[in-house]
Amino acid sequence: CSWLHTPTETRTTSAAPASGNPFKNAPATHKSRPSASPAKLYKNAEELVGKPFRDLGEVYGSTCQVNLQDAPPSISSARRNMQLRAAGMKGNAVLLHQCEMVRAVAGCYQQAVCQGTALSVSQ
Amino acid sequence: MSAIVVVLAVLFTCAIGYAGYRVYRKPRIIASIKRVDSLHPVPRKLSNDERAAIERYFQVNKYLQQTSPQATPLPESGSLALTAQSDNIYAVTHAITRYGLASDAPHKWRYFLDSTEVHLPPLWEQYIADDNYVELIKTDSIPLVISLNGHSLVDYLYAAPLVAPSAPQLMPNSSMREQENEQVELLDIRKETPQEHAVNRTAGIREAALFSLVLILMFLSLLAPVSVVPWLAAAAVIFAVWGGWHLFRRPSERSRQDIHCLRGTPKRWGLFGESDQGRMSSVSLGIIDLIYPPHWQPFIDADLGKKTDVDIYVNRQVVRQGRFLSLHHEMINFPVQRYLKNLILLCSSALVLCLLQAYVPLALPLKLSMAWLQGAQHVQAIDVDTMEKADLRIGDALNAKGNGMCLVDSGPPNGPGTPFMPFDCSGIYWNKAAPLPLPDSDTVEKAEALLTTAKLQLHPVQSTDGKINPGLASAIQKSGMTLLDNFSDIVLKTDALCHDEGDCLRLKSALVNLANGKNWPAIVKRAHNGSLRGINVLLRPVSAANLENLIANATSSFIVSETRSAINTLNSPSPGGFLIRSDEGNTLVNHPQPSGSLYDYSGIEQWRELQRRSSMLLHTPFQAQGIITHLGTDANGTRHISLRSEPDMVTIWRFIGTSLLLLVVVVSIVVNGVLLIKRLRKSRHRTRDIQRYYESCFNPDLPEARLK
Secondary structure: OOOOOOOOOOOOOOOOOOOOOOOOOOOOOOOOOOOOOOOEEOOOHHHOOOEEEOEEEEOOOOEEOOOOOOOOOOOHHHHHHHHHHHOOOOEEEEEEEEEEEEEEEEEEEEEEEEEEEEEEOOO | HHHHHHHHHHHHHHHHHHHHHHHHHHHOHHHHHOOOOEEEEEEOOOOOOHHHHHHHHHHHHHHHHHHHHOOOOOOOOOOEEEEEHEEEEEEEEEEEEOOOOOEOOOOEEEEEEEEEEEEEEEHHHHHHOEEEEEEEEEEEEOOOOEEEEEEHHHHHHHHOOOOOOEEEEOOOOOOEEEOOOOOOOEEEEEEEEEEHHHHHHOOOOOHHHHHHHHHHHHHHHHOOOOOHHHHHHHHHHHHHHHHHHHOOOOOOOOOEEEEEEEEOEEEEEEOOOOOHHHHHHHEEEEEEEEEEHHHHHHHHHHHOOOEEEEEEEOOOEEEEEEEOEEHHHHHHHHHOOOHHHHHHHHHHHHHHHHHHHHHHOOOOHHHHHHHOOOOOOEEOOOOOHHHHHOOOOOEEEEEEEEEEEEEHHHHHHHOOOOOOOOOEEEEEEEOOOOOOOOOHHHHHHHHHHHHHHHHHOOOOOOOOOOOOOOHHHHHHHHOOOOEOHHHHHHHHHHHHOOOOOOOHHHHHHHHHHHHHOOOOHHHHHHHHHOOOOEEEEEOOOHHHHHHHHHHHHHHHHHHHHHHHHHHHHHOOOOOEEEEEEEEOOOOOOOOOOOOOHHHOOHHHHHHHHHHHHHHOOOOOOEEEEEEEEEEOOOOOOEEEEEEEOOOHHHHHHHHHHHHHHHHHHHHHHHHHHHHHHHHHHHHHHHHHHHHHHHHHHHOOOOOOOOOO
């Protein structure tokens, strides 16, 4: 039952949801393990000026509200999840593209999803 | 410039024409009337009665001549008759002098107002006073007195008897001046000889000015538009004929003045004459004060007090006296040296020569005129061999057609460009060698590569070209930033182009900054070892533009220098063969002319345009047609042929005209220079020679002066 009733539990989805992917045409993301320290978040491409970087690919983070009674999913958690994943992709930065609340996702009453690009910025 | 010359010339010609017109139209007063000093036209015209009376008097006088010798003799030149100018009445207050002709017949008198002979009706002798108020009119010969001291010709016929009195009654109170004690005989009235006429003739300045004007008009006709040339040429011919006629014509009978041959005893009155001529005018013959030429002064005394024949003009100037003094013989043995006209012609010829030098290209007309005199040939050539066999000479007409290479103008880029810069297709190398290869350069290729990669990254054709994920691409696109998705390639290509340390410093430092590198060698090393591969660099639009400029400047400096050296390389034609050039710079090929100069293009377009033009003009069909004006051979063994397009008839005539004018001007300078010097020298000691001649005449023991 705890498995069912972990309201704020953020179930990280290791991979993009198979069906009903909110970001159409998004390539399959890398299999990565969440890392201990999250990648640095860049909200705007302009912040990357003067910082040569490598593109490690797209990365997502999401939190799921299993059922109506549970607490609504949090965007920040989804974002943090994305940062962790970027770090897991050996990226030291992630450029946030967008976050949004999604419904009608299998297994989730409501889901907060964030999408971005994992980057490896030269120091 | 030539427009100014034409305008000035037309103004100058009109001014001279107007001046000539004014001189010609000066009222032609008969010489004899002009000498009566106090003469002035009375403000009234001849009335009908007076005209009728004058006509009637002429008839009566003519009738009396036939029936009675007593009628007043008519002047030598025939009967009196009214003229168009007879309407003007001239009035004078003057003494009347009467000469008796050398015969005993009465009425053979001639009447003079000062030195002007007038016709005085015979019956009025009785009314002559010391000072007489006389009204006279012009006739076709000598003036006619129509009124004397109040007696008018209108009353003359009605009062006088038809038959003139048998002998003139000398009224006691008549104070007509009779020759006091010595009879001055008027032996004859003759015309002056051509030599005597020449003494007073003008120095030919007007004719010299006319010929100068002719030279200037001929010069102007070489520059004037075609439509004006006939007028200038016609004016020149007219002035030349008129000047020549005036200069060389013999004096006409009318223009030769009357000379009165007198015989009498010249006396010196010991007084200084009223006029300022000092002792010269104190010699008189009877009551005539004689005026001598200044250089006769030492010899006049020999004839004083002796019966001497003296020839004088009506203005009392002596032309001959005694046995020796004679202007006629002077002019024969010691002619007057009129050098002014030579001076004028010399100056005008020199002026025209300078104008020719300044405004008219002389070399070509002279060269072609000489060539045409020696006979020119027509040469048709469609290959180099035919050209080499032809014996080409200046002045020949050449028509060459074939394939050749345009001349390369390696002049400075900002110099006067030719349409096909750097090629100058007004000159064609025509030889049997293989065409030169197209321009090629590694450096340009490297520059082109750098430009290409920069262009692809700074101005990507599609937003996502697969190097970055679409989400990142669209995020970058939304942010307006510019992404260099192959930064390593830019570094590598920059290194390839700017290999020397001192090359492209600003570009290198910019790339170091973008890569957050330590220095240029370091990032080059990373680029070479692959550690820069996949690195993306994000740029603000301004930075992207700056980077693009840096790359453009870096590459263009290489391209320009490569272009220059390629042009220099092209400017090394094969030895031998021919270089045919158009004097006027006409293009000898038939290609459409490019819109701009090569140097209007920048960067890689300049190189490409050079290659395009080279491919078109290194081996191009051409046609060259014209008259050969110059032949030569350079150190490379290439024969240079300069062609001028076949001159049209007007140009040919201008060439010939230029040569002729130059010849005339040079001859005129030489001839007039020599004559000027000769005449100057002779005129300097003419008077001394004449006096030496007279001394030898008057003193027979002196050495005889050499005469002609």
